[in-house]
Amino acid sequence: MQSPSLLETLLSAGWLIVPIGIASVVMLLCVIERTVALRRRRVVPKRFIHCVLKQIEEGAVDRADALELCEENSSHIARVFEAGLRRWGRSAVEVEQAVLDEGERAAAELRRYLRVISGVGNICPLLGLLGTVWGMREAFDAIAGDAAMGKPELLAEGIGKALMSTAAGLGVAIPAMIAYLHLTGRVDTLxxxxxxxxxxxxxxxxxxxxxxxxxxxxxxxxxAA
Structure with a gap:
């Protein structure tokens, strides 16, 4: 007898495998998008930072020139620098507040979709557990029927299909939580x-x-003199 394929086994786990599958696709898309968006050169490019700070320190650029450099760069740090440069010559408290405000907006943008990934990691095990409970109920209903009397293999088969729902939920949740922790650590560093x-x-x-x-x-x- 030919053993069922993985897809057939998953589909036999019940209808709750559908939302788990959808959640896995959403999680994968979010992880790919965040992995690309959180590359260091797109957030804090070293060459740009060194160029701006060094030229300001040496007096090689004025406020207008420095702002132009920031406007030409699309990184998050460029927007933070631009906010601070618009307060050039003001008190340290005022400049720092402008930098902090823009920095908070940049941090919120960097954390985009991380809640979605975390949500998938938390919800999928619950969906899997619900699918198992539902499948177990159907399995016991089947074994309780007259046609299934004396056939314990039907109960074993039903329980196996029910547990497949929990396995699918955990199979999505574990990578989601690993990705969430990794991306959160990267955001904190940036x-x-x-x-x-x-x-x-x-x-x-x-x-x-x-x-x-x-x-x-x-x-x-x-x-020197």
Missing amino acids: VGQIDRHGQELVNLISAEAIEERGSSRPRKAKR
């Missing part, structure tokens, strides 16, 4: 880098930083 580089910008363009650099240059020139 948000930390955005915060760190944003603070570096604050230390360069705030009124206090500009005043400090201006007062230190004459001393350096005097020493």
Whole structure:
């Protein structure tokens, strides 16, 4: 006797295998989208950050030039820098607040769809368990009928099909939770880098930083003389 294929086995688990299958497709699409979107060069490109901060520190660019550099870049850190640059010359508190506000918006965008992945990981085991309970009830109803009296193999077959629903739910939930933890860790790392580089910008363009650099240059020139 030919053993049933995996698809036939899954379909025999009952109608609840359909929402589990749909959830698995949604989870896979979200994971692929987030994996692409959370690449470091799309969020915090090192070359761009070094270019902007270095040129500001050396006085090679002014506010307008720095804003133009940020507008030409589509990364998240560019938007954070742009928000801070629009407060160029203001107090450190005001510049930092602008950076923090835009940083929070960037963090929220980076966390997009992560709740969907987490939801799939939490709901699929429950759907699988519901499918098992439903299948067990049908199996016991069948064995209780007159036609099934003295045929315990029918009960075993029914229980096996019912348990397949739980296995399918766990088979989707486990990869979903692994992906969620991985992507959450990546987002936390990227948000930390955005915060760190944003603070570096604050230390360069705030009124206090500009005043400090201006007062230190004459001393350096005097020493050189």
